[in-house]
Amino acid sequence: MFYKIETIDNITSTSNRSKVREFKFAAVQDIQCLCAKHFQYLADIRTSSDQCNITCGGGSDDKNGVPMTCGGAKSVEVYFLKGDCVKGSFTADHAASRYAGCIKKPKTLPSSNLHIVTSSHNCMTVCQSEEHPLAFYDRKNCWCGRARNSIDLTRKVDSCNTSDTVTTLRTQVFRTFVEDIRCGNVRLLPPGMYNRTLLATYPGSGNTWTRYLLEKATGYYTGSVYNDRSLSEIGYLGESIEVKEKRTDIIKDHFVNNKPISDFSAAFILVIRNPYKCIISFFNWALKSGSHVKSAPDEVIQQKINQTMKEEVLSWAKLHEKILSQKRPVLVMYYEDIVADPISSVRKMVEFLPNPALHPSDLEERLACLSQEITGLARRPPRKHSYFFPPKVRLDVNKAIEKVREMLRKRGIEKDLPPYERGPEMEW
Structure with missing residues (x-):
């Protein structure tokens, strides 16, 4: 058509x-x-x-x-x-832009794919020509392959650029432009009645990225109540499907403006993020016409902090109260935990889903594949900033944080809310 x-x-x-x-x-x-x-x-x-x-x-x-x-x-x-193709051989600049990190060298290496090369970009060229998604280079040897249980790219170690003794135990990893088909096949659910899950977050708490992780892990598109065209344009194709069509599961909703909870949901995944961080992210989204990748000027963000931070943090607390008061199952995930260990986090979320269609038999293969492309399709570039939160604003935010902490304890959530009171500088 x-x-x-x-x-x-x-x-x-x-x-x-x-x-x-x-x-x-x-x-x-x-x-x-x-x-x-x-x-x-x-x-x-x-x-x-x-x-x-x-x-x-x-x-x-x-x-x-x-x-x-x-x-x-x-x-x-x-x-x-996803991007422009490379004509001919890779250059050092290509290798730098496709660097995936430094990992411990697996005990067994695929000798059939072993090559002797003189540089990382030559290694990438060889692996690209052999249609492998990953190139591994340790200053001496190059081998090609893909992530598997013994090669989890989210488990990085310190830089490989140290002594020769250490680098024999480590290897640099580079991503070629070859797609790993293990998690590349994502599709709509066939029409039917499903025990669907709502993915609930305050705006700016990683909902879009979490959807990407879950789509790659389950093999099915997630849905949304918003029909955000900017997301469907970059590959979130379930965004353009009406929820009532029953072709998607894991439905995004921010529950703004006292919106009632839909009765089609059988369970909830609630992703909580430090309000000092997610409200700033929300300000960027709102001030840049709904862009998921652009940032507003610092002075404009600071003005929003001074004027509306109290109103927003009350909305942040109210959303969590709405979800935690439900009688249906709720899985609480902290955004900071997902960032620290995305593979374990998405495995936990998939295991929680009540729809058996979203439990693929090849989950571990899909997760290994996912570890190669963990960033997602929409990411606001990180930048350094130093916003000032006046004492009265901090007091309001910290009161809301303590209120949510008590809600979680009352619900029986085992893991306590992180120490968000430390502010945006919090290390996690």
Whole structure:
């Protein structure tokens, strides 16, 4: 089903390469490349087809020599464009931008994928050509592969740039541009009645990022009560599906303006973040027209702190009271814990979900895959700032924090609320 689309016949020309960068989605049908800014201009996400069986022209085969497909007679294969491709070999700048961290070297290495190279970017070039999502380099050897139980990229160690003795036990990891298909296949639920979960947060508490983690882990799109087009444009395709269609689970809601709780939810995941941090994040979102990646000027944020911080922190406390007073199951997650250990956190959330369809048999494989791309699709770039919270504002915020702490204890939540009273400087 096609809507407004753009056909690009000659992508090698300078003008067309520039034009393609404007688009986020691409579809292939036979020898045609179709580009669009929105998924719905290319296809209807509610329908899926197993008829993508036209062999690509030009003798395009995968690394195993199997001919690749380019859509079907009445079907297209749709791709989300995450960034520009690299033509030719990687450079040192490419390696620096794709650096995933330093990890302890696994006891066993895949010798079949071992190479002798002289630099990290040469290692990336080799692994990219062999279609591996990760390149491992220890100043001497290069090997290619993907994350698995013994290679969790969220378990990083100190820098590899130390003594040679230490680096023999550690390896640098770089991400190529090859997608790991283990967690790349995300789809809508088939229509049906499900015990659905509400993902409740105060705005700015990591709801969008948590949705990304859960989509990759479960293999199904999350939903939302907001239909935020800016999110569907960057890959959160469940955002464009009405909740009443019953094609999504794990539904985002911030419960602003005393909004009542929907009766379709069987359980809640409540993500709590330091109010000194999440309210600032919310101010950035509100002042930048709902952008999930832009930041407002510091002086404007400071003005909001002085004028409306008390009102916002009361809303922060009221949301948590609303959820914690429910008779239905509630899983409380602290945002700071998710940041510290995202894989263990998302595993805990998946195990809590009441819908059995969201418990994949290959969960551990999907989590290993997720550890390679943990950042997500929408992230506001970190920046240094030093906001001043007047004593009266701090008093109001800390009263709200203590109130929520008492609610959690009354609910029987085992893990106490972190010491948010320390303010935005709190280390966690």
